[in-house]
Amino acid sequence: MIFSPDNGALSSCLPPGTEPGGPLTTQLGPLTLAHPLINASGTFDLLEAAEVLGQEFVARPPVAAYVPKTVTLHARRGNEPPRLVETASGLMNSIGLPNQGVEEFCRHDLPRLLGLPCPLIVNVAGFTPEEYVLAVERLRWALDEALGVYGSACAASSPSAAPYVAGRDEAARPKPAWAWRVGLEVNISCPNVHSGCMSIGTDPDETFALLRALREVWPEPALLVAKLTPNVTDIQAVAEAAERGGAGALALVNTFKGLVLDPVSLRPLLGGVTGGLSGPAIKPLALRAVFEVRQRVGIPLIGIGGVETVVDVVDFLAAGASVVAVGAAGFRDPCLPARLAGELGEQLRRRSLSLAELIGVAHAAG
Amino acid sequence: MPTVRQPALRLGEVVFCCEAGAFSRVRVEVPGWAPARPGQFAMLHVEGSARFLARPFSLSDEEPRGAGAVLTFVVAPVGPASQELANLRPGARLSVLGPLGRGFDLEEILAPAPARGACPAALAGSPRRRLVIVAGGVGIAPFPLLLRTLAQGGGGGRSAPVCTRTPLLLCGFRDQAQAEAVSVLQEGTEELRRAGMGSGLLCATDDGSVGFHGPVTELLRREVSSGDRVVACGPPAMCRAVWGLCRGISDVQCWFSLEARMACGVGSCHGCVIPLADGSLAKVCRRGPVLRGEEAFGEVEHDLLTR
Numbered sequence: 001m002i003f004s005p006d007n008g009a010l011s012s013c014l015p016p017g018t019e020p021g022g023p024l025t026t027q028l029g030p031l032t033l034a035h036p037l038i039n040a041s042g043t044f045d046l047l048e049a050a051e052v053l054g055q056e057f058v059a060r061p062p063v064a065a066y067v068p069k070t071v072t073l074h075a076r077r078g079n080e081p082p083r084l085v086e087t088a089s090g091l092m093n094s095i096g097l098p099n100q101g102v103e104e105f106c107r108h109d110l111p112r113l114l115g116l117p118c119p120l121i122v123n124v125a126g127f128t129p130e131e132y133v134l135a136v137e138r139l140r141w142a143l144d145e146a147l148g149v150y151g152s153a154c155a156a157s158s159p160s161a162a163p164y165v166a167g168r169d170e171a172a173r174p175k176p177a178w179a180w181r182v183g184l185e186v187n188i189s190c191p192n193v194h195s196g197c198m199s200i201g202t203d204p205d206e207t208f209a210l211l212r213a214l215r216e217v218w219p220e221p222a223l224l225v226a227k228l229t230p231n232v233t234d235i236q237a238v239a240e241a242a243e244r245g246g247a248g249a250l251a252l253v254n255t256f257k258g259l260v261l262d263p264v265s266l267r268p269l270l271g272g273v274t275g276g277l278s279g280p281a282i283k284p285l286a287l288r289a290v291f292e293v294r295q296r297v298g299i300p301l302i303g304i305g306g307v308e309t310v311v312d313v314v315d316f317l318a319a320g321a322s323v324v325a326v327g328a329a330g331f332r333d334p335c336l337p338a339r340l341a342g343e344l345g346e347q348l349r350r351r352s353l354s355l356a357e358l359i360g361v362a363h364a365a366g
Numbered sequence: 367m368p369t370v371r372q373p374a375l376r377l378g379e380v381v382f383c384c385e386a387g388a389f390s391r392v393r394v395e396v397p398g399w400a401p402a403r404p405g406q407f408a409m410l411h412v413e414g415s416a417r418f419l420a421r422p423f424s425l426s427d428e429e430p431r432g433a434g435a436v437l438t439f440v441v442a443p444v445g446p447a448s449q450e451l452a453n454l455r456p457g458a459r460l461s462v463l464g465p466l467g468r469g470f471d472l473e474e475i476l477a478p479a480p481a482r483g484a485c486p487a488a489l490a491g492s493p494r495r496r497l498v499i500v501a502g503g504v505g506i507a508p509f510p511l512l513l514r515t516l517a518q519g520g521g522g523g524r525s526a527p528v529c530t531r532t533p534l535l536l537c538g539f540r541d542q543a544q545a546e547a548v549s550v551l552q553e554g555t556e557e558l559r560r561a562g563m564g565s566g567l568l569c570a571t572d573d574g575s576v577g578f579h580g581p582v583t584e585l586l587r588r589e590v591s592s593g594d595r596v597v598a599c600g601p602p603a604m605c606r607a608v609w610g611l612c613r614g615i616s617d618v619q620c621w622f623s624l625e626a627r628m629a630c631g632v633g634s635c636h637g638c639v640i641p642l643a644d645g646s647l648a649k650v651c652r653r654g655p656v657l658r659g660e661e662a663f664g665e666v667e668h669d670l671l672t673r
């Protein structure tokens with residue numbers, strides 16, 4: 001633990017070696033990350049943390065890129081409580097994607113998030129493919145308006161004057177000027193809602209079609225990440241479909257669908273009946289997913305699932321992830337990603353490895 | 367310039383642990399601790415524990431020590447994490463994230479009642495007006511710090527208004543073993559006495575072994591009267607019953623410290639929501655844990671509330 005004696009706080013400061021341009025710098029498509037540790041969507045609210053724990057969180061976030069909680073086209077209440085319960089080495093949740101909807105997100109949160117000193121990866125979900133497309137379109141308008149568009153003279157002042165027309169010439173397509181600082185993660189993997197989302201992400205054909213449609217409204221070179229569910233027989237097939245559809249990176253995995261009963265009533269305990277399992281209990285399962293997907297696709301991977309210690313970080317990188325996300329373990333310590341980044345630097349020095357040499361080393365012969 | 371201390375994750379060390387009836391009283395020294403309000407809580411996780419998440423516990427007391435404080439928690443051993451905490455020995459280390467949440471807003475609770483037409487002099491600061499404190503079981507936990515804060519109000523170091531009401535403590539317990547926990551209030555009531563303020567204390571037990579035989583809400587029914595302010599912490603059924611009783615009495619306002627399962631304590635996870643009276647869901651860790659009766663329960667059927 002980083003323990004600063006002046007006020008006894010377990011520090012939020014970024015450890016040495018994790019500053020931009022340092023030895024831990026890593027590339028996620030067009031985004032440059034100062035180190036490979038980020039947060040998993042829905043497990044860390046930077047704006048809330050800053051309100052409670054101090055504006056230091058916004059000035060120097062404990063993540064190399066920030067992923068806000070899933071946003072949907074319309075506002076959602078989420079599932080009824082109880083929404084959480086601890087299980088053996090893990091956490092079952094049925095939160096159900098409560099959020100303010102993309103319109104409010106673009107108005108209220110986005111301007112503040114664009115002021116962060118690190119890249120932003122907005123996570124979007126929908127209940128039909130059309131909802132994904134509309135939500136992403138709305139987000140893109142907001143970004144064009146705030147940050148401008150290349151190749152479109154009037155765009156910066158009036159983005160709606162240069163509406164995107166599907167099927168237009170690639171060369172004529174306005175290029176997002178913000179691609180180097182904002183990415184998109186599509187959540188096709190939430191197990192806690194009853195339509196869309198995970199039902200898309202369990203089907204390679206639907207996954208391919210959705211990514212195709214999203215590439216039209218979220219053009220290259222902007223980062224498009226598909227967040228995959230492990231609740232499938234063949235995750236490699238879904239991963240390949242996402243890559244063919246135009247995904248520039250994959251995030252794996254979301255939670256494993258599970259069930260907890262109330263010990264007294266013997267009825268389902270969670271308000272959403274079933275839930276999603278996360279935490280150390282799922283780490284070997286998630287690691288296997290990253291390892292197998294790495295064998296089949298060439299795009300960068302974000303490893304997620306049960307990351308709690310630097311050993312987990314090293315494992316995911318070795319299995320082929322270029323970036324590692326901290327999920328539920330961050331509830332105990334909101335600065336865990338920064339701490340793990342510092343410890344990763346030490347590990348690399350101890351093993352005399354560069355970050356690039358570590359990534360994927362589990363696949364090397366011998 | 368003194369640095370402003372903020373809520374943060376800090377490492378604490380147990381300095382003392384003893385039984386308080388069926389509960390445990392755990393004292394933890396935390397360097398750098400930012401002063402808390404009564405009713406706030408901290409997320410606790412024992413170093414090396416096999417539990418995955420930290421757990422929320424009310425700040426029961428707080429005494430400044432050096433550049434930090436010694437915090438007291440009152441822990442009911444109901445499951446794995448609370449049992450682990452209740453059995454800690456001096457020297458054990460734990461992470462403490464806090465102080466968190468909105469505690470009891472004493473400015474609001476002790477604000478003089480608005481004079482409604484009647485002679486304002488008769489209403490203002492009438493000593494007969496009481497602050498009725500209702501605790502059920504381990505719901506006694508937040509009140510030692512509340513008493514201390516009241517005693518130190520109006521210049522005693524803590525920023526609290528002068529207490530113009532007489533505190534009356536009503537504590538309900540299951541049995542004699544639980545009722546011994548009432549000892550946690552001793553320091554607070556003594557500090558009140560030293561500050562020249564009286565207070566009353568009545569106990570009730572479900573089995574009649576100590577004090578009144580019956581629910582603490584029956585004591586409340588006998589004691590509460592128009593103009594009183596009520597703060598309560600305990601099982602949800604008790605809180606609803608308190609509200610059911612009080613909302614029918616003119617000029618009685620209530621505040622409740624509520625519970626939910628929590629993962630983060632800072633608003634990140636959306637896990638701790640409870641339905642409010644208006645049907646919306648609110649995060650207990652951010653909007654609460656202390657909520658006004660109107661916000662939390664609203665116009666619920668009276669007989670439903672009193673069971």
Ligand SMILES: Cc1cc2nc3c(=O)[nH]c(=O)nc-3n(C[C@H](O)[C@H](O)[C@H](O)COP(=O)(O)OP(=O)(O)OC[C@H]3O[C@@H](n4cnc5c(N)ncnc54)[C@H](O)[C@@H]3O)c2cc1C
Binds near residue numbers: 445447
């Ligand atoms: C703001 C706040 C302040 C609290 N202050 C105190 C305190 O001062 N002293 C104290 O002893 N406890 C307090 N609690 C409750 C305490 O957090 C739980 O008892 C503890 O988390 C239980 O963890 P465990 O692992 O021991 O038991 P678990 O195995 O998690 O639970 C044991 C039993 O309690 C039930 N349970 C657990 N948590 C809750 C909950 N939040 N709501 C309803 N039922 C639940 C479970 O269903 C189970 O039956 C507080 C809770 C909150 C939200």
Ligand SMILES: Cc1cc2nc3c(=O)[nH]c(=O)nc-3n(C[C@H](O)[C@H](O)[C@H](O)COP(=O)(O)O)c2cc1C
Binds near residue numbers: 040307
């Ligand atoms: C409380 C909670 C809320 C979550 N919310 C989201 C969400 O809104 N969107 C999403 O894509 N994933 C969400 N997830 C999944 C996490 O991002 C992550 O994929 C999963 O928890 C596995 O990582 P972990 O084991 O490190 O927690 C959530 C997980 C938890 C525990």
Ligand code: FES
Binds near residue numbers: 627633649651
């Ligand atoms: S405990 Fe996480 S939002 Fe309240």
